[in-house]
Amino acid sequence: MSLLVVGSVALDTVETPFGKAEDVLGGSATYFSISASYFTDVSLVAVVGEDFPENHVKLLKTRKIDLRGLVKTRGETFRWSGRYGYDLNEAHTLDTRLNVFSDFNPEIPEDYRDSEVVFLANIDPELQMNVLSQMKGPRLVACDTMNYWIEGKYDALKSVLKKVDILLINDGESRELAKEPNLVKAAQKISSFGPKTLIIKRGEYGALMVNENSMFSAPAYPLETVFDPTGAGDSFAGGFLGYLANTNNFSEGSMRQAIIFGSVMASYNVEDFSLNRLKSLDYKEIEERFGEFRKLTFFEGLR
Numbered sequence: 035m036s037l038l039v040v041g042s043v044a045l046d047t048v049e050t051p052f053g054k055a056e057d058v059l060g061g062s063a064t065y066f067s068i069s070a071s072y073f074t075d076v077s078l079v080a081v082v083g084e085d086f087p088e089n090h091v092k093l094l095k096t097r098k099i100d101l102r103g104l105v106k107t108r109g110e111t112f113r114w115s116g117r118y119g120y121d122l123n124e125a126h127t128l129d130t131r132l133n134v135f136s137d138f139n140p141e142i143p144e145d146y147r148d149s150e151v152v153f154l155a156n157i158d159p160e161l162q163m164n165v166l167s168q169m170k171g172p173r174l175v176a177c178d179t180m181n182y183w184i185e186g187k188y189d190a191l192k193s194v195l196k197k198v199d200i201l202l203i204n205d206g207e208s209r210e211l212a213k214e215p216n217l218v219k220a221a222q223k224i225s226s227f228g229p230k231t232l233i234i235k236r237g238e239y240g241a242l243m244v245n246e247n248s249m250f251s252a253p254a255y256p257l258e259t260v261f262d263p264t265g266a267g268d269s270f271a272g273g274f275l276g277y278l279a280n281t282n283n284f285s286e287g288s289m290r291q292a293i294i295f296g297s298v299m300a301s302y303n304v305e306d307f308s309l310n311r312l313k314s315l316d317y318k319e320i321e322e323r324f325g326e327f328r329k330l331t332f333f334e335g336l337r
């Protein structure tokens with residue numbers, strides 16, 4: 035099934051206790067599309083500036099990502115810089131420069147408009163809405179957001195949420211969005227805004243999926259080396275939606291498997307800076323870690 039993503043393609047500067055990476059490839063749509071490309075065909079809609087290095091475009095092409103929706107325009111590429119302390123669960127944003135995203139008006143290529151699965155990655159909710167309004171009845175729409183937009187564009191974000199099936203969001207942001215400290219109550223409140231499925235990403239504590247009648251919890255893969263958590267959420271979303279688009283099955287059982295594939299992709303991503311680990315994976319490694327997750331969470335029932 036065809037999978038379309040709109041989001042940021044960025045140059046990131048990231049500092050963790052283990053090192054610093056300057057002006058490296060990042061962005062929500064970048065992490066998402068590279069991760070999802072291991073499962074299905076991906077089309078990307080975003081904008082970059084004249085300063086965007088050609089070797090990054092090449093990398094996306096190597097992963098066979100359809101880049102007809104990647105616009106290059108005058109100005110500088112979106113830039114984000116952040117720092118993590120020893121608690122790698124929390125990114126401290128130091129600077130966000132929207133640059134070419136400030137007046138980006140995405141025109142979805144005609145061939146993309148009937149994509150069946152759409153991911154509105156973290157970006158201005160007005161852009162997310164703009165993209166959605168050009169689509170011809172997708173079967174599944176998921177979106178992500180962050181505190182920057184919850185605080186800056188709350189109403190626009192609520193309008194987007196009315197139109198999505200799945201919201202992926204981290205725990206702190208779900209509390210902020212719902213204005214509710216308890217996670218279960220926050221999930222119920224957010225569902226009343228629109229999305230019938232909520233996936234709450236909890237960093238090293240895993241992910242929680244909340245549907246109307248069920249909850250599913252997956253741990254994060256216990257890693258010895260976590261180098262840089264940037265992009266974990268987007269790689270998670272890429273594995274999750276990539277798998278769903280590949281199987282064309284959105285049942286509860288399939289969504290649970292997809293959560294594990296999301297967790298696998300996030301766990302590989304954090305092993306190195308930028309896209310360094312994700313870009314060189316092979317599918318066998320993904321399956322192997324999926325198997326490790328099964329072992330990790332298996333337990334006997336009561337007799």
Ligand code: AMP
Pocket residue numbers: 042044045046059060061062065113114130156157158180182183263264265266267268269
């Ligand atoms: P994640 O760690 O998965 O939440 O996402 C990290 C990526 O999000 C980074 O590569 C940033 O370039 C990108 N990012 C950070 N802030 C924003 C923002 N306000 N809008 C869009 N993308 C952003």
